[in-house]
Amino acid sequence: MDHNLIVCRCEEVTLGEIIQAVEEGASTVSGVKKRTRACMGMCQGRVCQPLIKAVLAQKMESAGNENEIAPSTVRPPARSVLLGEIAGEN
Amino acid sequence: MLRIEGECGQEDSRCREEVEFVFDGRKFKGLAGEPIAAALLANGVRTLRRHEKSGRSRGIYCGIGHCYECRVTVDGVPGVRACITPLRKDMVISSGWERVAGIHEN
Amino acid sequence: MKTDVAIVGAGPAGLSAAVFLAQKGLGVTVLDEYFIPGGRLLGQLFENPQKPPGERLWIGRDIAGKLKEEACGSGVKILTGTSVWNIAPGRRLYLSGAVSGEMEAGALLLATGAAERAVPVPGWTLPGVMSVGAAQVFTNLHRVRPGKRVAVVGIDPLAISVAGELKKAGVEVVGIYLPPPGVLTGRLGMPPEVIGSLSRSADMSPGALLKAAAGIFGGRYRDLGARLCGLSTMKIWGIPLHLRRAVVRIEGEDSVERIVTAGVSHCGRQQEECSAIDVDAVCISGGLYPLAELASLAGCPLVDVPQLGGRVPLHGPAMETPRAGVFVAGNITGIEGAPVAMAQGTLAGAGIWSYLAKAGKAGEKELELAASRLERAREEAPIKFFQEAPEGRKKISLLWAGRKQNPEGGVPDGPQSYSVPL
Numbered sequence: 096m097d098h099n100l101i102v103c104r105c106e107e108v109t110l111g112e113i114i115q116a117v118e119e120g121a122s123t124v125s126g127v128k129k130r131t132r133a134c135m136g137m138c139q140g141r142v143c144q145p146l147i148k149a150v151l152a153q154k155m156e157s158a159g160n161e162n163e164i165a166p167s168t169v170r171p172p173a174r175s176v177l178l179g180e181i182a183g184e185n
Numbered sequence: 186m187l188r189i190e191g192e193c194g195q196e197d198s199r200c201r202e203e204v205e206f207v208f209d210g211r212k213f214k215g216l217a218g219e220p221i222a223a224a225l226l227a228n229g230v231r232t233l234r235r236h237e238k239s240g241r242s243r244g245i246y247c248g249i250g251h252c253y254e255c256r257v258t259v260d261g262v263p264g265v266r267a268c269i270t271p272l273r274k275d276m277v278i279s280s281g282w283e284r285v286a287g288i289h290e291n
Numbered sequence: 292m293k294t295d296v297a298i299v300g301a302g303p304a305g306l307s308a309a310v311f312l313a314q315k316g317l318g319v320t321v322l323d324e325y326f327i328p329g330g331r332l333l334g335q336l337f338e339n340p341q342k343p344p345g346e347r348l349w350i351g352r353d354i355a356g357k358l359k360e361e362a363c364g365s366g367v368k369i370l371t372g373t374s375v376w377n378i379a380p381g382r383r384l385y386l387s388g389a390v391s392g393e394m395e396a397g398a399l400l401l402a403t404g405a406a407e408r409a410v411p412v413p414g415w416t417l418p419g420v421m422s423v424g425a426a427q428v429f430t431n432l433h434r435v436r437p438g439k440r441v442a443v444v445g446i447d448p449l450a451i452s453v454a455g456e457l458k459k460a461g462v463e464v465v466g467i468y469l470p471p472p473g474v475l476t477g478r479l480g481m482p483p484e485v486i487g488s489l490s491r492s493a494d495m496s497p498g499a500l501l502k503a504a505a506g507i508f509g510g511r512y513r514d515l516g517a518r519l520c521g522l523s524t525m526k527i528w529g530i531p532l533h534l535r536r537a538v539v540r541i542e543g544e545d546s547v548e549r550i551v552t553a554g555v556s557h558c559g560r561q562q563e564e565c566s567a568i569d570v571d572a573v574c575i576s577g578g579l580y581p582l583a584e585l586a587s588l589a590g591c592p593l594v595d596v597p598q599l600g601g602r603v604p605l606h607g608p609a610m611e612t613p614r615a616g617v618f619v620a621g622n623i624t625g626i627e628g629a630p631v632a633m634a635q636g637t638l639a640g641a642g643i644w645s646y647l648a649k650a651g652k653a654g655e656k657e658l659e660l661a662a663s664r665l666e667r668a669r670e671e672a673p674i675k676f677f678q679e680a681p682e683g684r685k686k687i688s689l690l691w692a693g694r695k696q697n698p699e700g701g702v703p704d705g706p707q708s709y710s711v712p713l
Binding site: 096097101102104107110141142143145146149150163169170171172173174176180183 | 587
């Protein structure tokens with residue numbers, strides 16, 4: 096598969112960058128996220144997280160490890176919010 | 186022409202009222218109450234914004250508010266999802282790219 | 292703001308629960324970030340040939356409209372255009388959009404549905420490339436075509452159904468193709484796997500596929516899988532369905548202009564490329580997965596159940612989660628069709644009513660009735676998204692039972708964001 100393929104649309108992180116992060120030792124979605132910024136954009140990983148898991152799963156499988164891949168931690172805000180809304184200005 | 190004629194999609198009784206709006210300085214016509222993204226698509230406009238870093242064009246992707254790819258600035262409010270925001274008369278919509286480009290120039 | 296029951300998601304599950312609860316006299320507020328209630332019902336338009344004539348057409352938009360009317364007529368408050376961006380202990384919801392601020396709820400139902408699984412294809416960020424769900428909503432609900440000449444990527448019942456809907460709407464559909472084979476597409480890019488799952492679901496009938504198969508094979512579609520194996524292309528409503536050809540690239544300057552396809556071997560290896568095909572839009576289908584991020588924020592433990600489509604909140608027989616007063620229903624608990632989601636919504640409604648009103652015996656009766664209706668809805672489901680779903684649900688109920696016997700063990704770790712019990 097093309098390593099220049101964009102996997103995380105928000106942050107334009109490529110498949111090559113994600114594979115590199117995994118080769119450098121990332122074994123969780125959070126690990127990939129912290130190394131590449133994938134999942135850190137406006138969509139919060141709703142689009143690319145399952146794809147990152149697929150890359151991780153392949154590596155785990157070839158290493159004989161079939162444990163569940165830890166997803167990235169969900170943190171608020173789950174949707175974009177204006178600072179004024181947080182401050183209670185309507 | 187991408188609009189399917191003859192039948193009103195939504196139940197909303199206002200859905201066939203034609204209104205004017207502005208996108209990136211150009212005047213368009215759309216149907217009040219349809220999503221901004223649908224109004225622009227019906228006008229043949231597919232690029233809704235550009236990626237903040239690469240400048241590559243982006244448009245509708247998920248269509249239901251999950252991906253934020255279609256976000257635009259509406260009447261001065263940034264980050265509005267064009268796919269889930271109904272069109273109103275005289276809305277001033279921009280892709281927000283000029284603003285980002287301006288920052289890059291400075 | 293305060294409400295007896297807050298329901299996140301105005302889809303089939305959320306609205307059905309709302310109707311039930313309002314009719315029991317509770318104050319119900321439904322929140323949804325879309326501007327029309329109905330959720331995924333809104334784009335649905337298909338035929339179920341197993342039903343008697345006259346009942347075959349499923350027009351999701353009309354069903355959503357009826358549910359909404361029933362809800363509003365029963366006193367339900369529906370806040371559209373309103374997103375929930377956080378949930379804090381004590382069932383405190385943080386809202387933004389048309390209504391912003393905080394909302395405290397006596398009970399909370401998370402009916403946030405599903406998100407589409409992305410299938411990346413080189414060039415997929417170009418405007419004109421959209422998910423098959425987006426194509427469905429724009430075509431069937433808003434009545435704007437995604438393009439004049441469209442390619443569909445991904446071979447599954449939904450993709451085939453949408454291809455047919457596009458054609459009916461006057462779009463020239465150049466073909467339905469496999470996604471490019473590789474680590475990101477996995478099984479979705481392997482011809483034998485795709486053919487296998489297609490023939491299993493054809494047995495249960497997504498109208499289009501069943502009819503097409505019947506047309507081609509003279510009414511015998513039972514051995515569809517075996518028959519498809521020998522084929523590389525078949526036609527459904529005149530649309531070429533390419534079982535051994537993938538879209539490997541989408542090209543264009545500022546938006547979609549053409550696709551490049553390539554042959555795919557039996558074992559999923561990409562073969563020689565073909566000349567480009569001009570299109571102005573591409574619709575990609577990769578299936579759905581439960582969208583459980585708000586459950587995670589609410590402190591509900593999630594369990595990975597591939598048989599249900601992904602990570603789902605652990606829940607009991609009344610759709611309750613281990614968090615007091617937090618319930619779940621619909622596709623957040625696993626990918627199933629709208630009639631099942633509606634039945635789940637009613638069941639969750641019964642659960643919430645029992646919880647809030649301490650309804651005792653009467654509550655148990657309602658729960659029993661709703662559970663049997665849910666079972667029937669599952670039996671009658673025209674499309675089974677995951678064949679092994681019953682196994683997945685069994686896993687959930689075992690984990691739930693284990694949790695009750697041993698509160699310290701047997702439950703997978705919840706999200707770490709909250710350790711404070713509600």
